[in-house]
Amino acid sequence: MAVTTLPAQRTLDVPAVLKECGLAAFVAFALAAPMVGLETLPLTGGLGINTRFGAVAYAAVLVFFGRLGFALLRAGYPVPVLIASLVFAAVLISLLLTGADQILPFKSLILNWFIALLAVVITVRAAWALHRPTAEMAARERENVMDRVGIAVLRGARWLGPLAIAVAIALPFLPFADRRFLDLAILVMTYVMLGWGLNIVVGLAGLLDLGYVAFYAVGAYSFALLALHFDLGFWVSLPLAGLMAAGAGVLLGFPVLRLRGDYLAIVTLGFGEMIRIILVNWYSFTNGPDGLSGIPRPSFFGFPFTRRPAEGTMSFHQLFDVDFASIQRIIFLYYVILVLALVTNMFTLRLRKLPLGRAWEALREDEVACRSLGINPTNTKLTAFGIGAMFAGIAGSFFATRQGFISPESFTFIESAIILSIVVLGGMGSQIGVVVAAILLIGMPEWFRELGQFRMLAFGAGMVLIMIWRPRGLLAHRDPTIRLNRDGDFEAPG
Amino acid sequence: MSADATTVTAGDAALLRVEHLTIRFGGLIAVDDLSFAAQDREITALIGPNGAGKTTVFNCLTGFYKPSVGRFVLNLADGPRYLERMEGFDIARAGVARTFQNIRLFTGMSVLENLLAAQHNKLMRASFFALAGLLNLRSYRRAEAEAVELARYWLDRIGLSDRADINAGNLPYGDQRRLEIARAMCIEPVLLCLDEPAAGLNVRESAELNALLAYIRDEHRIALLLIEHDMSVVMEISDHVVVLDYGKQISAGSPAEVRKDPAVIRAYLGEEEDAELPPIIEKDLGEGS
Ligand SMILES: Nc1ncnc2c1ncn2[C@@H]1O[C@H](COP(=O)(O)OP(=O)(O)OP(=O)(O)O)[C@@H](O)[C@H]1O
Ligand SMILES: [Mg+2]
Numbered sequence: 001m002a003v004t005t006l007p008a009q010r011t012l013d014v015p016a017v018l019k020e021c022g023l024a025a026f027v028a029f030a031l032a033a034p035m036v037g038l039e040t041l042p043l044t045g046g047l048g049i050n051t052r053f054g055a056v057a058y059a060a061v062l063v064f065f066g067r068l069g070f071a072l073l074r075a076g077y078p079v080p081v082l083i084a085s086l087v088f089a090a091v092l093i094s095l096l097l098t099g100a101d102q103i104l105p106f107k108s109l110i111l112n113w114f115i116a117l118l119a120v121v122i123t124v125r126a127a128w129a130l131h132r133p134t135a136e137m138a139a140r141e142r143e144n145v146m147d148r149v150g151i152a153v154l155r156g157a158r159w160l161g162p163l164a165i166a167v168a169i170a171l172p173f174l175p176f177a178d179r180r181f182l183d184l185a186i187l188v189m190t191y192v193m194l195g196w197g198l199n200i201v202v203g204l205a206g207l208l209d210l211g212y213v214a215f216y217a218v219g220a221y222s223f224a225l226l227a228l229h230f231d232l233g234f235w236v237s238l239p240l241a242g243l244m245a246a247g248a249g250v251l252l253g254f255p256v257l258r259l260r261g262d263y264l265a266i267v268t269l270g271f272g273e274m275i276r277i278i279l280v281n282w283y284s285f286t287n288g289p290d291g292l293s294g295i296p297r298p299s300f301f302g303f304p305f306t307r308r309p310a311e312g313t314m315s316f317h318q319l320f321d322v323d324f325a326s327i328q329r330i331i332f333l334y335y336v337i338l339v340l341a342l343v344t345n346m347f348t349l350r351l352r353k354l355p356l357g358r359a360w361e362a363l364r365e366d367e368v369a370c371r372s373l374g375i376n377p378t379n380t381k382l383t384a385f386g387i388g389a390m391f392a393g394i395a396g397s398f399f400a401t402r403q404g405f406i407s408p409e410s411f412t413f414i415e416s417a418i419i420l421s422i423v424v425l426g427g428m429g430s431q432i433g434v435v436v437a438a439i440l441l442i443g444m445p446e447w448f449r450e451l452g453q454f455r456m457l458a459f460g461a462g463m464v465l466i467m468i469w470r471p472r473g474l475l476a477h478r479d480p481t482i483r484l485n486r487d488g489d490f491e492a493p494g
Numbered sequence: 495m496s497a498d499a500t501t502v503t504a505g506d507a508a509l510l511r512v513e514h515l516t517i518r519f520g521g522l523i524a525v526d527d528l529s530f531a532a533q534d535r536e537i538t539a540l541i542g543p544n545g546a547g548k549t550t551v552f553n554c555l556t557g558f559y560k561p562s563v564g565r566f567v568l569n570l571a572d573g574p575r576y577l578e579r580m581e582g583f584d585i586a587r588a589g590v591a592r593t594f595q596n597i598r599l600f601t602g603m604s605v606l607e608n609l610l611a612a613q614h615n616k617l618m619r620a621s622f623f624a625l626a627g628l629l630n631l632r633s634y635r636r637a638e639a640e641a642v643e644l645a646r647y648w649l650d651r652i653g654l655s656d657r658a659d660i661n662a663g664n665l666p667y668g669d670q671r672r673l674e675i676a677r678a679m680c681i682e683p684v685l686l687c688l689d690e691p692a693a694g695l696n697v698r699e700s701a702e703l704n705a706l707l708a709y710i711r712d713e714h715r716i717a718l719l720l721i722e723h724d725m726s727v728v729m730e731i732s733d734h735v736v737v738l739d740y741g742k743q744i745s746a747g748s749p750a751e752v753r754k755d756p757a758v759i760r761a762y763l764g765e766e767e768d769a770e771l772p773p774i775i776e777k778d779l780g781e782g783s
Contacts, residue, residue: 347628354627355610355617358603362611365600372556372594373612373681374586480604482638484646484658 017071025064032059035457058105062115069122073129082126089119151477160432168338172331182330186337186402188442190395193341195422195434197391200348202420203429204357205384206364207257208265211272212419214252215389217279217411219245219396224292224406225285234298238397245393246386248275253385257378260367272416279408291407297329298336298401305329337398344391345431351387353481360384361429418442425466427473436474508569509534509717510555510685515564517550517741524550526741528564532685532734537711537718539728539749542738543761548721549595551738552687555719556592557582570684587615591683593674595690595721601663605654605673608662609645612680617641648676651706668699672706679710685717686710692724700724704731729753737761 037056041048069081093116095101096109106112171177171185194216201209222241226232232240256267279286286292297305300316305328316332317324351357359380362370367377400406422441426433445459466474508531517525525547532538540548553559555566557580566577568588575588600608610617620637621627627634649655652672657665662673671691678686688707692700708731711718722728728735728749735752737745739761745752752758 350628351624354621354624355614356621356624356627358607358611359614359618361603361607362600362614365602366598368558369594369598369600370611371558371582372586372592372598373614373677374583375611375614376581376583478602480607480659482606482610482642483604484606484642484649485656 012072012075012077017068017075020071021064021067024067025060028063029056029060032056055105066118066122069126073122073126076129078126078129082123082130085119085122085126089116089123092116092119149475164432164435165342172334179327179330182327182334184443184446186330186334187446188438189334189337189341190399191419191422191438191442192435193337193344193395193398194392194419195426195438196341196344196348196431197388197395198419198423199429199431199434200351200360200391201384201388202423204348204352204364205360205381207381207384208261209268209385209388210265210413210416210420211252211268211270211275212388212392213411213413213415214272214275215245215249215392216396216399216415217275217408218248218389219393220400220406220411221279221286221292221396222393223397223400224295227296227401228292228294234296234397234401235301238394241397242390242394245396246390248393249386249389250382253382254378257381257385269413269416272413276408276411279411286408289408291405291409292400293405295400295404295406297404298333300332305332333398333402337395340394340398344394347387347391349431356380356383358481421463425463425473427475427477429478430473430475433473433475508532510569510719511567512551512555513565513567515551515554515566516562517547517554517559518562524741525554525561525738528738528741528743530736530743530746532717532719534684534717535711535715536733537707537720537731539720539722539732539735540738541722541725541728541735541752542744545740546738547741548738549689550741552592552689552719552721554578555585555687556590557585568685586681586683589682589684590687591678591681591685592687593671593678593689593691595693597667597670597674599662599670599674599677601661603662604659605649605662605665606642606645606658608673608677609648609680610641612677613641613644615681644680644682648679651709652676668695671695671699672703675706675710679714683716685719687719687721689721690723691720692722692727700727703727707731 033053033056036059037051037053039050039052041050065084069085072078072081092104092112095104096112096116101109101112104112106115168189172182177185194212198209198212201207201212219241222244223237226237226240227234252268252271256264256271259267280289282288299305300319303314303316303319305316305326315324316328322328352361359370359375360383362373362375363377363380370377370380399410403410418441422434422437425441426435426437440462441459444462510532512528512530512532515525515528516523528547528551530538540551542548550559554561555577557577561578564578568575568577568590570588577585577588577590580588600611603611617637618624621634645658646655649658652669652675654665654669654673654676657669662670665673671694675686675688675691678688691707692703695703704727707718707720710716711731720728720732732749735745735747735749736743737752737755737758744757744761745755747755
């Protein structure tokens with residue numbers, strides 16, 4: 001055989017492998033024993049404890065054999081792994097399909113399917129190892145594969161983008177789009193917009209902003225106060241709220257943007273909390289923790305979504321001469337946020353190709369070099385901060401009008417953390433990555449409600465897995481903003 | 495000592511005059527009363543042993559440090575500029591470009607983007623601070639095309655045209671060095687400061703670099719300030735040499751003169767019976783604090 005690839009090395013160090021698997025199983029046991037093994041039950045007159053040690057043992061055994069499978073694959077024994085995992089996956093899936101899964105130690109359907117999926121993954125890897133004699137797909141190779149996916153997505157963006165937009169436009173009229181689904185879609189789309197806005201600050205300009213939610217709050221409160229006190233309509237208040245948030249961004253950014261890296265992150269975190277605390281304590285202005293209610297709902301350019309409009313006005317359903325349905329307002333809201341998000345996206349994509357956007361990226365790469373080229377770092381960062389804040393403010397206005405009620409509780413640090421996770425997970429600077437990550441992070445946990453109290457645990461585990469598997473984010477591949485050689489090929493990643 | 499004899503005689507016509515420059519870091523005097531001038535269309539080399547204070551002079555000239563004493567006068571057509579009073583980015587806008595001892599490219603951006611980032615101010619003005627660009631007006635598109643042409647010109651000079659679209663970080667070392675020079679030239683400077691451009695280059699690359707620097711001097715008629723350890727580069731292309739040792743100027747003149755100067759030979763080869771220990775001790779103290 002030609003020695004282009006390393007032949008499979010069959011080296012099985014049995015004690016070492018057993019030790020490794022045992023250790024993994026022990027860690028699984030130690031983690032699962034308190035979290036899965038003990039369940040508190042509300043009893044009359046106190047809490048009771050329900051033990052589920054069967055499930056803990058099952059988890060440890062699963063981890064042991066899973067690890068063994070990987071160890072055997074690494075050592076070059078794909079055949080037994082293939083057979084074992086295939087059998088296990090087949091049994092599990094047939095149990096699940098026939099509804100006989102009650103005999104399994106785990107009662108959660110989704111969890112069982114997840115385990116089946118893992119078994120399938122191991123099977124596929126074993127088959128892959130049989131097909132390619134290299135023992136293990138090198139980490140670098142895997143990076144390359146994901147880079148190629150990233151490149152393919154970027155390349156496909158030409159048709160993938162419009163396709164995604166088409167799907168997004170058609171979404172409210174798909175058969176499964178009920179009210180609950182649309183509400184979720186609006187939520188996801190709000191986070192997509194926030195992610196795209198924060199992507200300017202973090203992804204392009206490289207400024208780690210942990211207080212992004214502050215601008216979301218400023219936008220929401222500006223909108224609510226403008227609408228309540230000055231009786232301004234949705235379409236007037238929206239840009240005003242955006243401008244106010246941008247102003248807040250510039251104001252906050254001015255003193256803090258001299259700091260770098262970790263320091264900036266800490267200070268923005270502090271500012272985010274300060275804004276929230278001001279909202280809580282400035283009772284006369286913001287109504288404190290009670291929040292603001294009665295925020296006007298958006299109208300269809302002056303035609304409200306009400307069954308019986310006030311005297312002398314016409315409502316949406318009268319205008320179009322259709323029956324009144326409350327879903328009309330939801331669908332309208334969905335389109336509003338879709339348009340706002342798309343505007344954010346197009347604005348960002350365009351800016352990236354302009355000198356300002358290039359300066360942002362250059363600043364992210366090397367601030368010292370920027371200075372030596374005549375780029376004013378403070379001003380350039382301020383524009384990024386301000387523009388990012390503006391989009392957060394607009395998203396905040398939308399949030400206010402959708403809810404009809406806002407209170408400081410909606411603007412806690414966890415929101416900043418989620419938005420930042422969306423950006424980092426999607427791949428900093430990647431627009432499509434943000435969409436994928438927002439669907440994963442916002443949509444999935446909603447769908448996975450069945451996991452109950454383990455939902456956030458699964459969320460965290462998922463994040464850790466992605467960060468191990470793809471530390472630079474799901475779709476991190478940067479394409480030059482301008483090319484000299486038109487027919488330029490994509491360079492080999494690496 | 496010859497350093498004391500050197501006065502600012504280089505004339506008012508010089509593009510850059512460094513006058514009585516002193517830079518202290520705590521107790522350490524990194525540069526001590528240094529005066530020299532850089533003429534238009536000349537390569538002025540700044541040489542000296544490791545730690546002599548050469549990079550510190552550059553950092554001060556380009557606004558990263560402020561001098562403790564002394565000033566920099568840049569004589570432009572519309573009057574002199576006093577660089578020590580200006581911010582780093584304003585100094586670059588006034589026409590002083592530099593490269594770094596350890597290359598500082600925008601490694602995650604393409605080669606072409608590196609060269610366009612250097613034309614930031616020009617393009618920002620053309621795009622009305624992004625507005626004309628957002629609207630994609632013809633005036634902006636023309637400005638961008640011109641900027642790309644300038645970039646292409648320099649890419650042709652350094653032989654990277656066919657690799658313009660790959661990441662700067664993926665270029666071999668020698669190409670990165672030359673790209674950094676091209677990037678500095680894209681701000682269309684009147685004075686180009688190069689910090690050890692030949693470091694790490696092989697003989698062939700080093701010869702190419704000499705040709706490039708001579709080309710910049712002769713065709714673009716600007717002043718070059720060059721820090722270099724590679725004596726073959728210094729002796730071959732520089733017009734004027736200033737020698738630093740422990741922050742002090744110990745010699746200055748044409749390459750041939752400097753080479754024969756006993757003070758320079760002493761500084762480079764070392765001299766056992768040299769009794770001048772205080773600067774070394776001072777230096778250690780400065781670093782310790
Ligand atoms: N920011 C600083 N703080 C304190 N000391 C510094 C600082 N920058 C430089 N120095 C000291 O100043 C002296 C001159 O350093 P400099 O880097 O200018 O030397 P150099 O001539 O460029 O040397 P090389 O040939 O090794 O590059 C050194 O002793 C250095 O330790
Ligand atoms: Mg140096």
